Amino acid sequence: MAGAVRQPIDIPAFERYLERNVPSIKVPLDVKQFGFGQSNPTYLLTASDGQKFVMRKKPPGKLLSKTAHRVDREYQIIHALENTDVPVPKAICLCEDDSVIGTAFYIMEFLDGRIFTDPAIPNVSPQERKAIWKDAVETLAKFHRVDPKSIGMEKFGRHSGFYDRQIATFRTISKAQAETVDIETKVPVGNLPHFEEMVEFFSNKDLQPKDRGTFVHGDYKIDNMVFHKTEPRVIGVLDWEMATIGHPLSDFCNLTSPYIHTGGHPGSTEFSPEAAPASNARGMRSVYSNIAGWNPTSEVIWGDAFHGFRVR
Numbered sequence: 001m002a003g004a005v006r007q008p009i010d011i012p013a014f015e016r017y018l019e020r021n022v023p024s025i026k027v028p029l030d031v032k033q034f035g036f037g038q039s040n041p042t043y044l045l046t047a048s049d050g051q052k053f054v055m056r057k058k059p060p061g062k063l064l065s066k067t068a069h070r071v072d073r074e075y076q077i078i079h080a081l082e083n084t085d086v087p088v089p090k091a092i093c094l095c096e097d098d099s100v101i102g103t104a105f106y107i108m109e110f111l112d113g114r115i116f117t118d119p120a121i122p123n124v125s126p127q128e129r130k131a132i133w134k135d136a137v138e139t140l141a142k143f144h145r146v147d148p149k150s151i152g153m154e155k156f157g158r159h160s161g162f163y164d165r166q167i168a169t170f171r172t173i174s175k176a177q178a179e180t181v182d183i184e185t186k187v188p189v190g191n192l193p194h195f196e197e198m199v200e201f202f203s204n205k206d207l208q209p210k211d212r213g214t215f216v217h218g219d220y221k222i223d224n225m226v227f228h229k230t231e232p233r234v235i236g237v238l239d240w241e242m243a244t245i246g247h248p249l250s251d252f253c254n255l256t257s258p259y260i261h262t263g264g265h266p267g268s269t270e271f272s273p274e275a276a277p278a279s280n281a282r283g284m285r286s287v288y289s290n291i292a293g294w295n296p297t298s299e300v301i302w303g304d305a306f307h308g309f310r311v312r
Contacts, residue, residue: 002032002044007060009043009101017100022093022107025053040069040241044110052112053092057105072096073156074240075106077215080151086143089236111236113226119258121222131232136225137284139234140255141291144214144248157245159213163306166250167203170310198309209249209299218242220251222258252288252296253303256281257311260304 015027030046034054045053058069072094079091089108096104121129148154158165178191201207217224219242226236259281281300289295296303 002034005031005033005043007033007041009057014101017095021095025051025092025107040071040074045107052110053107054089054110055105055107057101058103060102070241071104071106073243075108077153077156077240077243078108080153081143081146084142084146084151086146087139087234087236088240089238111226113229113235115223115226117223119222128232132227133222133284134287135227135233136222136255137287138291139225139237140217140220140251141288143217143220143237144251144292146215148215148245153215156215156243159245160211162211162213162216162246162250163202163208165246166306166310167199171199192312202306202309207302209247209302212247212249212294213245214248216244216246216248216251218244218246218251220255222255248292248294249296249299249303250307252285253300253307256284257304257307259284260308 009031011029011031015029018025018027018029025045026047026049028048032044032046034042034044039059040056041059043055043057045055047053056071056074058071075091075094078088081088082090089111092107092109094104094106098104116132121132124132148156174191174195178188180189181187182189217237217240219239220237224237224239225234226238227233228235282297285295285297285300289297
């Protein structure tokens, strides 16, 4: 939930900008910041007439990556998806003028619903849990079905070679990490064990899945969705900063990874089919393929393995 502001902004300057450019947001504002976990600082704005909005901004200071924290791309994709059947918050405005509050930002509508931080989705009935997971899968399939060209987004990313680009990125990151010097031994820590063997395996064209190019979210999972307060349906998909055009298998495996990695993680209920009898991986593939138009079954083992490699 939103609470005290940890990363202050110039509220008077922000309000002046809104008065000039977004008069529908009535000032003065009550500003709170959402909890930890967002790489882009995220704020809850309550206007003087009671309406609520969300503002996301680039972090302050020098950024390590030129491609990270692209709030302009977040705004672009949710704005483009507004006229599709993919549920997204309504995009209100984008400001790329750093002089207003120090970094670029955008504003979207606030969605008042449920966010499940635990993929086991406790405290709901088994029937509702199954329906929640089913709608999450259907929403992903609808997203992957959208033709980027049909909404003017054909240049949002490269339409081929997604996994090769991912591997190249991981090589760059691993090289930088390997050069990190141990504070005690003063010796570089070196590559992760078996890293090169894994890269060789995932680079093998005979094993890679068939190349595809659709929209991908980049971090599609249960806690990046807002669900209706009382109904088991998605009312908005959040956190689009990693969205691009790539291989849809990556999103599917990211969503269904709790069925593969059953150990859970600190602070969550241990996830297993017994803890969350929502469905099963085979059933989710069937639900997905009926809408998306392709069945990931023959490629999902490779995709699950790559997902495990990526997150480790």
